[in-house]
Amino acid sequence: MSLLYALKPNPQQMQVDWVEFPKDNLSAFVATMGYSRASYVEYVNNEKIETLIGCHMNAFAYFGGVPKECLYDNMKTVILSRNDYGKGDHRFNPLFADFAKHCGFSIKVCKPYRAKTKGKVERFNHYLRYNFHNGLRVRLSMKHYTLTLDNANAEVLKWLDNTANKRIHQTTLQMPFELLAQEQLQLLPVPKAYQGIHPKALIESVAKKYSPINSHKDLEKLYIPNRDIQCYDEFIPMVANIILPVGFYGGALWS
Template identity: 60%
Template sequence: MIQWEQTMEIKILRRQGKSLRRIAHEVGMAVNTVRKYLQHEGRPFYKKRKTVETKLDPYKPYLQERVKQARPFCLPATVLLREIRDQGYRGGVTQLRLYLNSLTPVVCEEVVRFETEPGAQMQMDWIEFRKGKNPLSAFVATLGYSRVSYVCFVENEKLSTLLQCHEDAFDYFGGIPSQALYDNMKTVILARDAYGLGKHRFNSGMLDFAKHHGFQLKVCRPYRAKTKGKVERFNRYLRYSFYNPLASRLKSAGLTLDVQTANMEVLKWLKETANQRVHGTTKEVPLERLERERSTLQPLGLPYRGDVSLARCVKEPEIKAPEWAPHNPLQHPLPVYDRILEAA
């Protein structure tokens, strides 16, 4: 719509005797537009357009309620797309995303991943959902090559629970990777560089478990949690695409998500959704890549039967270095230490 001042300018130029073509050139409009507003009296206006109903319109009340239930969390468009398709929606995801952005704008952070060889590494992390009298956490393990993930909901993060979750994950993957990457949790590591640079003091129970199954323990550098970015990214996906939709749905019915229900639902979600989706980085289906990775995994062995009660997470007052450790270590240029730290 042109402004009222432009309409007046057109009429003034016409009164000055200028041609329609000359007026159109001066005001930057088409000749037919100039002719139209010369014939029109009063302020310019457009006819009101008819409102066209979209395929998404019947589902907007449901979407508004789901977004309201999940606050302060956001539900991904892919999750809500599955829900409304079950109700009969036949449109695409683009108009759904546009509508959801008008309700709750979503900011995505792009992260570049370091790729690993098949069977080389598994990244593990805890994700805490609920504290208090009814705590709820999830053990999450992701294979670095295929991006296949395993999730187990638990009520505690004790060492015995951690070891059992590992064995369940190995069964789910169909083999054991060469290395497992963790953050600096006490159930894995007690002291960094305790016996020299890069020679950490691991939790004895966890170390014995790793030796039993034949994989190497590796920990991230302090304050560098994104080193295990593959599992960190999956944690976000798990929270927003699985936990928040399920917990909010139960909450609307006056129920609280428990461990048994969460584990039953998450296995179904992993099989039908998480490990069947086309991964954003690899552009392949994780379960299909697992078929290629499985041949490079170590075969499953006997279950671990070690006594983890001896592995107490207590910091000793003094840690003595082994006899072979030099009392006056040789000094090297700083780049040497940087390379060692990067490899730790």
């Protein structure tokens, strides 16, 4: 065993990526733990933010906890633009940022054109494609079956439990599951199901990020989840004072 893995575990990071399989109309969410190299895979038919959040929750349940930070590339569902509020202070998707806060992890992003920063998950992506996915397609086709979302997820879980996370990893020289058992002792607990942005958090975000001058343009970009409209009633006067200047539209704002 290398000296690095004889030291105390440091479960700081989980690296996250999408792997696309266009011939099958599927993508795979892949998460790899930075210390143990344990990995979780979930096949999906879209890469929407709601899907991304659901996959994160399933990954945390699989790993038995939440790491202190998660690393991404330039996923638009995670990061909207870089350095908007200063160097290294990026503008994240407000829904995903709220989800990260709910779970207790911080968001980290690779530098532009430096995707190899998340090399642990990138290497696993190659392993997934050539050790599992392509072989599964061949086996199914020989039996005249088509690769689907359901059979892909059923088979990949068996592969993760019996092969991928039980192999001797070339870097750590240990089984990922063995190191994960140590890693779990320092992970944050898996949170309750995420219910979406709370209206108060949404209003605070508006007050901080958007000015009256360009508010109409900016609000077009703001994500507002579907909710009962009555839950926003108490915030209407506050929004009016934040967004619209006094006398806008030539009279009273609300009747």
